[in-house]
Amino acid sequence: MFSVKRVRIRIRTLEESSSQESSAHIVASNDDLLSELLLRLPIKSLLKFKSVSKHWLSLITDPHFSRRKNLKPNPVSALFLHRPSPVTNLLFSFVPLDPLQTSAPFTSLTFVDHPRGIEILQSCNGLFCCSSVDYNDSERKYYIYNPTTKQFTTLPPLCGRSVRRVLGVNLAFDPSKSHTYKVVCVQRCKSSYDHCQIQIYSSETGPWRVSGVPFAAPISVDFPSGVYWNGAIHWISPREASLYFDLNEELVREMPMPPVPDDSNERGIRYFGESCGHLHLVEIYESSTTQFNVYEMERDHSGWFVKFRVDLNGVALAFPGIIEGYHEEDDYMYSFSVLCVVRREKEEDSFLALHLPGKVIGYNFSSKSYQTSDTDSPLAFGWSYAFQYIESLSLV
Known part of the structure; x- marks a missing residue:
């Protein structure tokens, strides 16, 4: 009887194994x-x-698979910050913002060899726009790099034999809409110092081409820090008009901004960036404040509205190193940098990444709680820019 039972079990096991193999x-x-x-x-x-x-x-x-994988904006999982290093070997600090992100994809960019190294100009939905470190614009080389797959492409030279002064190179990429990307280069016109010319590179059509006619732009516009959102590159100015470039119509328009206080000569810009399809702005006008607003732009570019309210009093109590000194009215002065507004699928999980002297913390907008982020090296205080790392299969 025992042997019969064993045979039956053996037969059932073979049947199950055959079924699994068939599936x-x-x-x-x-x-x-x-x-x-x-x-x-x-x-x-x-x-x-x-x-x-x-x-x-x-x-x-397959590009179709990659596009389906990116139908929803992927959340930022970490930040890269420039780290003090010799000019010939640019290093980056890696700040995880997701518990599952445990290791840095790189500490320096070595996908090509350049004597002075490679720097990140901009991050956009999983891709990096990079360039060689050269003092002469005509010798500078530009690259699009996917830090997840380690793939890169070298952009062709800009139009014209003699390159005018390059003011900014910005990447426009939305993997939820297309597997292709565009790169926008703003150059100062030789004939008129207050006019600029745009060139566009498309991964779909190839070489750089001149877009439209020269346009007037205030000298104070921050072209290197352009932000891609909602089909346009946005450039902010601390003193004069801010602008955006509509990529579909290839037109430059003025971007509305919140009012500046009467006693201020320029904007107190502390952060300007995009996260998961939302454009954000943080302006702080007093070093003695721990309370400020995070603005979000309307989809039709009609203006800004207050999305989040921040109160860092609890952070200041927990991390006294944030206190820099005293204001003349006996108020504290605070030192912190806004690195990134991080939006999540659930709004209650969204947070603000802040750089305090010696550490990075995440401040939750809903709960007003905070937690520290581990880094791969000590952080020197004072960065105003951080590059978002978003895992992506997108081809370059």
């Missing part, structure tokens, strides 16, 4: 079904599965 074969032979399963995996797993077979590699690297 696996069905999945493996059906590209639509396999793609649906792969789409539900995290990007880190997909990068590993590319080596399973040529078939899987073909599926995962």
Whole structure:
């Protein structure tokens, strides 16, 4: 009797094994079904599965698969900040903003070899716009780099043999709408110092081309720090008109801004950036304040509204190093940098990444709570720019 039972168990095991093999074969032979399963995996797993077979590699690297994976804006998982280093070896500090993000993809950019190194100009939805460190604009080389896949492309030279002064190079990329990207270069006109000319590079059509006619722009406009959002590159100015460039119509328009206090000569800009399809602005006019607003731009560019209110009194009590000294009215003066407004799928999970002397903290807008972020090296205080790291399969 014992032997009969053992035989029956053995037969059932073989039947189950055969059924599992049959199911696996069905999945493996059906590209639509396999793609649906792969789409539900995290990007880190997909990068590993590319080596399973040529078939899987073909599926995962297909532009259509990448676009479907990016139908929703991917959240920022970490920040890169420039770290003091020799000019010939630019280093970056890595600040994780997600518990699952445990290691830095790189500490310096070495995908090409340049004597003075490679710097990040801008991050946009998973891609980096980078350049070689050169003092002469005509010798500078530009690259688009995906830090997740380690792929890069070298942009062709700008139009014209003699390059006019480059004021800013900005990346426009929305993987939820297209697998292609554009790069916008703003140059100062030789004939008129207060006029600029735009050139556009498209990953779809190829070489740089001149866009439109020269346009008047205040000297104070911060072209290097352009922000892509809602189909346009946005440039902010601390003293005069801020601008944005509509990529569909290829027109430069003035961007409305919140009013400046009567006793201030320029804007107290502390942050200007995008997160998960939202454009944000932080302005602080007094060093003695721990309370301020985070503004968000209306989708039609009609103006700004207050999205979040921040109160850092609790942070100042927990981290007294934020106190820099005393104001003349016996108020405290505070030292902190706004690195990034981080939006999450659930609004109650959104937070503000702040750089205090020696550390980075995340301030939750809803709960008013905070937590520190680990970094891979000591942080020198004073950065005003941070580059978002977003995992992406997008091709360059």
